[in-house]
Amino acid sequence: MLYGRTTEQERLERLVAGARAGRSGALLVRGEAGIGKTALLDWLAGTAVRDDGEDGRPLRVLRVTGIEPEADLAFGGLVQLLWPVQDRLDALPGPQAAALRAVLGTGQERGPDRFLTGLAVLTVLADLADDGPVLCLVDDAQWLDQATAEALLFAARRLAAEGVAMVLAGRDDGFTAPGIPELRLNRLDFEDSSRLLAERGAAPALRSQIIAASAGNPLALIEFDSARREQQYQHDPLPVADRVLSGFRSQIGRLPERTRLMMLIAAAEARGDLPMLLRASELLGVDLGDLEEAERNGLLYVMDGIVTFRHPLIASATYQGAVLARRIAVHRALADAAEDPDCRARHLLAVANGPDQEIALELAAAAGRARDRTAYAAASGLYRHAARIAADHRQRAAWLTEAATLALAAGHTSQADRLAGEADELTDEPAVGARVASVRAAVAFELGDRREAARGLLARAGDTATAETAGLLRTAAAYGWLAGDGETVRAAAGRLAAGDCADPLVEGLERLCEDDAEHGLPLLARFLEGGLDASAGPGADGQAVRMLALTCGLVLGDDAAALELASAEVRRCRSEALIGELPYALDILTRVQLLTGHHRDAEAGVAEAEEIARGTGMRRRLARLGGVRARIAAIEGDARRVREIAEATPEALRTGVDCAHVLLDLGLGDFEAALTRLDPPPPGPDRYTWLSLSTAADQIEAAVRLGRPERAEEAMRHFENWARAGAAAAPWAQAVVLRCRALLGDRPEDYTQALRLHEKGGRPFERARTELLYGEWLRRARRRNEARGVLRSALATFESLRAEPWMRRAAAELQATGEHRVSARMPADNPIDRLTPQELQVVRLAKDGSSSREIAAQLFLSPRTVEHHLYKAYPKLGVGSRQELVLLDLT
Incomplete structure (x- = not known):
């Protein structure tokens, strides 16, 4: 019987009812020790299994309990x-099956991405739900290892329509689950506490004392009632949980010594593995019979080959109440009894209290196995412990460096920086120093200080490039470019050249820092000829340079090449299940899609990238994605949405939103704001971002509209130099240059030449702007018939892009030419506009013939969720099957 939990029980019952109806959901039950989280999960498991639901299908319960020593x-x-359901692995897509086999130790060791395990867990749960609803219960979540916690939370956040309910229970401290709804358990009130004590037979005269001492904590109520004749609880100033712990220690202290030792073995082993306990107990001269007193007192029980403490606090009291020498002896016996090398390493860790090279090597081997399974946090901790007891300073530095690298991979930036600092003090070896510098720079970069990241690498690399430092200098140049730090880019290029390690990427960036687009852009084009493989320089930060490789396509203005590269990178991430890298690739792809007029695709890509970024903790990536959303909103004239995005974006990352604001100002006719909102970027990297290049034309038009063409001279010179260098690859850019010249010089022939270049393809929004400006000029020159043709074309493009302020301008110009019945109107309702971004992705892949399982693997969803999206999309599109999708135009 649970008292005072009616509301909580109803909420959990609704969650399970949703799973029975095919709706998935997750819930975090949070509360202090002893508040009744485990009791609530036990109740839910019991009631859910007894009720088979209306369809008669049984509900399957999977349980996992976090273990503090593990x-x-x-x-x-x-x-x-997963151990009870490992037979399901054969049905998983190859990369997912490999990831889980690595976890279970039954297959290959290495996985490609640390988030792939979470996707595999999601797929397993969805497959199980095909046979009936699934209830996944996670107790003591605060003691889960990080790799398990990440996998479960990734799956929990992507549950949708599988028929899976996941309930996680954890203490107030030590476990967070952003994005998962919470259910907080409060202490029992006086009435419910009295009812609980009455059921236990407590005398009415004692109930008030027990309730006051326990403060409504259910475990404390039970334990204080059991010991109600002992008054140490009544006036003890300790917190309730500590008083309960103290009571357990007293109770354990009265047991025979052999019983206490056997309990200590069980507490130190923690998993309840009876065969291992018996092997260790034999080494220490005790046996299973010595647990009899503990069982008789209700402190633990043995069932089905598992030893289980009645409450985790009893295990804690057992372990904490033992002297250090006894604990070490127990862990030594457990290490000797262990058959699993990772389990042995865990116990050896508790044994080592000083330098011990033999144990250090075993810990490092365990760390390597954890690293190969992408359990980066666990691997980092094991390498850190190995370094602590290593006898050799060089080995200690190497292991600390590896620990720092893995801490960074696990998202623990401050810990990575601290470990790298410790390693830096222990060695002057160039190879180790280069890795340390890379970690510390990556930490600074991740925290937003790109300039500091670049200069830190530069300082470590020395004055001339060597085999060990060439990669550092290349990454320093990449960070410097992304930070707008031209000085660092120049210094890195100079040192690479001095060491005969010249690099076309770094040399090209250096030229652009000097505003030498004529020579810089061809070097970047040469760098991109090898595709993204060119980013894998020795010793370089692969992610930073790969991002720069993708960005180079935008800097060159070659939208077709940028689209091809970014699409290939997205496909690679999907096919290899590189979930952690996908948001970066989608970031670039959505920018190109925006520039090429595919706003719907860009919005779908941003939505997917944001969802993955939230699920994997990439908060800064979320902020960067706002630039694409803001520019679409600016084109559509949605000032409120642009403002909301700006308010949600950190100031240091607001450049993209500010550039969008310039376009919004121009579209709404606020030319003064458009001209002055952003200062012209100084010579260097900032001039060559995709947004700065786009904003140059906006500010030129605003200056001309205000009658201050001199304010546009610098922007015009820069934009023209850039477009000239990339003219062969970007005819649209030459067209925009001609449009700007026409504005500045009132030369109609520049407009006509620009339109001929626009016909070669490129950015439709820019073409429509050229048509609008030319149509305005023709109308003013009283060449109304000619004006109508280009204005109609401009209006049609603006309508297709939902560019409302630009539609109004084009419609007004058409009316001024004498055209009747002109009205700016949004495009006719397109069925795909009714779809959510994820539904659109799903139906497009389904149209191409991909199965639900194949689509699920690409989009990192469960097959049941894919089917759910198809079911929701069919009526919106007016079809009833996959076969009918083939007949639709979904572009």
Whole structure:
């Protein structure tokens, strides 16, 4: 019987009812120790299993419990969860099956992406739900190892229509689950506490004392009632949980010594593995019979080959109440009894209290195994412990460096920086120093200080490039470029050249820092000839340079090449299940899609990138994605949406939104704001971002509209130099230059030449702007018949892009030419506009013939969620099957 939990029980019942109806959901139950989280999960498991639901299909329960001593053991929790259902792995897509086999130790060791395991867990749960609803219960989540926690939370956030309910229970401290709804358990009030005590037979005269001492904590109520004749609880100033712990220690202290030792073995082993406990107990001279007193007192029980403490606090009291020498002896016996090398390493860790090279090597081997399974946090901790007891300083530095690298990979930036600093003090070896510098720079970059990241690498690399430092200098140039730090780019290029390690990428960036687009852009084009493989320089930060490789396509203005490169990178991430890298590739792809007029695709890509970024903790990536949304809103004239995006974007990352604001000002006719909102970027990297290049034309038009063409001279010179260097690849850019010249010089022949270049393809929004300006000029020159043709074309493009302020301008100009019945109107309702971004992605892949499982693998969803999206999309599109999708135009 649970008292005072009616509201909580109803909420959990609704969650399970949703799973029975095919709707998935997750919930985090949070509360202090002893508040009744486990009791609530036990109740839910019991009631859910007894009720088969209306369809008669049984509900399957999977359970996992976090174990405090195993918090640093890679995937310890996930092994608990998946071991009973490992037969399902054969049905998974190849990369997912490989990832889980690595977790379970039954297949290859290395996985390609640390988030792939979470996707595989999602797919397993969805497959199980095909046979009936699934209830996944996670207790003591605060003690899960990070790799397990990441996998479960990734799956929980992407549950949709599988028929899976996931309930996680954890203490107030030590476990967070952003994006998962919470249910907080409060202490029992006086009435419910009295009812609980009455059921236990407590005398009415004692109930008030017990309730006051327990403060409504259910475990404290039960334990204080059991010991109600002992008054130490009544006036003890300790917190309730500590008083309960103290009571357990007293109770354990009265047991025979052999019983206490056997309990200590069980507490130190933690998993309840009876065969291992018996092997260790034999080494220490005790046996299973010595647990009898503990069982008789209700402190633990043995069932089905598992030893289980009645409450985790009893295990804690057992372990904490033992002297250090006894704990070390127990862990030594457990290490000797262990058959699993990772389990042995965990116990050896508790044994080592000083330099011990033999144990250090075992810990490092365990760390390597955890790293190869992408359990980066666990691997980092094991390398850190190995370094702590290593006898050799060079080995200690190497292991600390590896620990720092893996801490960074796990998202623990401050810890990575601290470990790298410790390693830096222990060695002057160039190779180790280069890795340390890379980690510290990556930390600074991730925290937003790109300039500091670049200069830190530069300082470490020395005055001349060597084999060890060439990669550092290349990454320093990449960071410097992205930070707008031209000085660092120049210094890196100079040192590479001095060491005969010249690099076309860095040399090209250096030329652009000197405003030498004529020579800089061809070098970047040469760099891109090898595609994204060119980014894998020795010792370089691959992610930073790969991002720069994708960005180069935008800098060159070659939209077709940029689209091809970014699309290929997105396909690579999908095919290899590189979930953590996909948001970066989508970031670039959506920018190109925006520039090429595919706004719907760009919005779908941003939505997907944002969802993955939220699920994987990439908060800064979320902020960067706002630039694409803001520019679409600016084109559509939605000032409120642009303002909301600006308010949600950190100031340091607001350049993209500010550039969008310039376009919004121009479209709404606020030319003064458009001209002055952004200062012209100084010579250097900032001039060559995709947004700065686009904004140059906006500010030129605003200056001319205000009658201050001199304010546009610098922007015009820069834009023209850039477009001239990339003219062969970007005819649209030459067309925009001609449009700007026509504005500045009132030369109609420049308009006509610009339109001929626009016919070669490129950015439709820019073509329509050229048509609008030329139509305005023709109308003013009283060449109304000619004006109508280009204005109609401009209006049609603006309508297709939903560019409302530009539609109004084009319609007004058409009316001024004498055209009747002109009205700016949004495009006719397109069925695909009714779809959500994810529905659009799903139906397009389904139209191409991909199965639900194939679509799920590409979009990192479950097959059931894919089917759900198709079911929702069919009526919106007016079709009833996949076969009918083939007949639709979904572009």
